[in-house]
Amino acid sequence: MTRPVAIISLFVALIGCLAAETPAGIPRTTDGKPNFTGIYEWPKSAGDKCDCSATIFDKKSIGQLKPGGEPFFEKPTGDPRHDEPRDFCMPAGFPSGMLAAYAIQIFQSKEYFVLIHEFQRMSRIVPLDGRKHREELEPSFYGDPVGHWEGDTLVIETTNFKRWSLDDHFYMNPNESRMHSDALRTIEHIRWKDAKTLSYLLTIDDPKIFSAPWSQEFTMKARPDWDSTGLMEYECQENNRCPAGHCQGH
Amino acid sequence: MRTICPLAFIAAALMAAPLAQAHHSFAAEFDINKPVKVTGVVTKLEWQNPHIWYYVDVKNDDGSVTNWAFSGSSPIQLMRRGIRKNVLEPGMIITVEGSRAKDGSNNAGGSKVTFQDGRSVFTTVADDPNEKKN
Numbered sequence: 127m128t129r130p131v132a133i134i135s136l137f138v139a140l141i142g143c144l145a146a147e148t149p150a151g152i153p154r155t156t157d158g159k160p161n162f163t164g165i166y167e168w169p170k171s172a173g174d175k176c177d178c179s180a181t182i183f184d185k186k187s188i189g190q191l192k193p194g195g196e197p198f199f200e201k202p203t204g205d206p207r208h209d210e211p212r213d214f215c216m217p218a219g220f221p222s223g224m225l226a227a228y229a230i231q232i233f234q235s236k237e238y239f240v241l242i243h244e245f246q247r248m249s250r251i252v253p254l255d256g257r258k259h260r261e262e263l264e265p266s267f268y269g270d271p272v273g274h275w276e277g278d279t280l281v282i283e284t285t286n287f288k289r290w291s292l293d294d295h296f297y298m299n300p301n302e303s304r305m306h307s308d309a310l311r312t313i314e315h316i317r318w319k320d321a322k323t324l325s326y327l328l329t330i331d332d333p334k335i336f337s338a339p340w341s342q343e344f345t346m347k348a349r350p351d352w353d354s355t356g357l358m359e360y361e362c363q364e365n366n367r368c369p370a371g372h373c374q375g376h
Numbered sequence: 377m378r379t380i381c382p383l384a385f386i387a388a389a390l391m392a393a394p395l396a397q398a399h400h401s402f403a404a405e406f407d408i409n410k411p412v413k414v415t416g417v418v419t420k421l422e423w424q425n426p427h428i429w430y431y432v433d434v435k436n437d438d439g440s441v442t443n444w445a446f447s448g449s450s451p452i453q454l455m456r457r458g459i460r461k462n463v464l465e466p467g468m469i470i471t472v473e474g475s476r477a478k479d480g481s482n483n484a485g486g487s488k489v490t491f492q493d494g495r496s497v498f499t500t501v502a503d504d505p506n507e508k509k510n
């Protein structure tokens with residue numbers, strides 16, 4: 127059963143009005159678009175001062191579960207490759223990996239918007255040329271993104287995900303994971319909040335699990351001081367010695 | 377003119393989210409209920425991803441020596457916290473507090489390192505339950 131179009135339309139309209147204002151003095155490209163090229167901290171929640179290593183969604187922002195929908199919370203199965211896949215260097219996926227506490231470097235051109243995350247060297251190459259999602263691809267951990275400009279806001283819509291952990295909630299509560307389904311669609315609204323900070327509004331639209339799309343706004347602080355090192359190497363298999371608590375090599 | 381958006385109020389009302397440890401959860405590899413505190417000599421440092429490992433020779437009561445291995449955060453995260461490779465060098469005498477590996481081996485999640493001069497440093501991130509207790 128599809129959700130009422132009116133609800134989705136209202137939601138998109140509300141999201142749009144959040145992105146209405148542009149601060150003065152932001153960097154722009156030669157064609158006048160806001161220029162996001164640079165190095166940033168990972169998305170953080172409002173007021174977050176923790177020197178921790180990933181952000182997770184605030185439970186207050188998570189939408190209402192759809193009656194009879196796919197389970198959002200999933201208990202451990204006892205198979206560590208399922209319950210803690212990153213302990214075996216499996217991919218974080220999107221959006222979970224985007225929220226890991228590592229640097230993010232953005233490269234921007236007229237045709238592409240590229241985000242490279244230091245954690246797992248996650249790379250997302252977002253075409254901006256108006257193309258549609260590719261239909262021939264198998265579902266993936268990071269999905270298929272396409273982007274476009276809405277005024278001074280860059281909008282990225284991503285589809286075609288594998289079912290996977292939505293975020294790192296299970297780190298704080300080992301008794302449950304928060305999952306997204308293979309119907310997940312994410313919408314990112316990226317804009318300058320002030321001259322040193324990006325607003326990163328992430329919308330989760332997962333009609334198999336939630337009654338309606340929901341959003342959380344994060345901020346990403348520009349870190350030009352990290353230019354001196356750039357993104358550092360992250361090779362998960364280099365010395366992953368204790369997968370599932372079974373230690374090797376000692 | 378400033379636009380008033382209902383969602384802006386919702387966003388402003390959001391509390392700071394609880395945060396988690398990178399790469400894997402602490403509980404995936406270590407048992408918080410098996411605390412470890414040893415003093416010994418650093419024998420080796422592996423400053424590698426996804427976690428650093430450092431090794432400490434610890435003298436037992438019977439005179440034998442056990443080589444313990446302690447896991448820390450990633451080199452990247454430690455560097456961005458201002459902790460560099462030279463924080464742990466072979467020959468240093470340190471006290472390490474952490475949690476033993478779930479398999480009961482002489483591997484552990486190393487949380488707090490205290491040097492002979494009393495200085496201390498956490499080699500993990502702030503969501504390590506051992507660090508939270510301090």
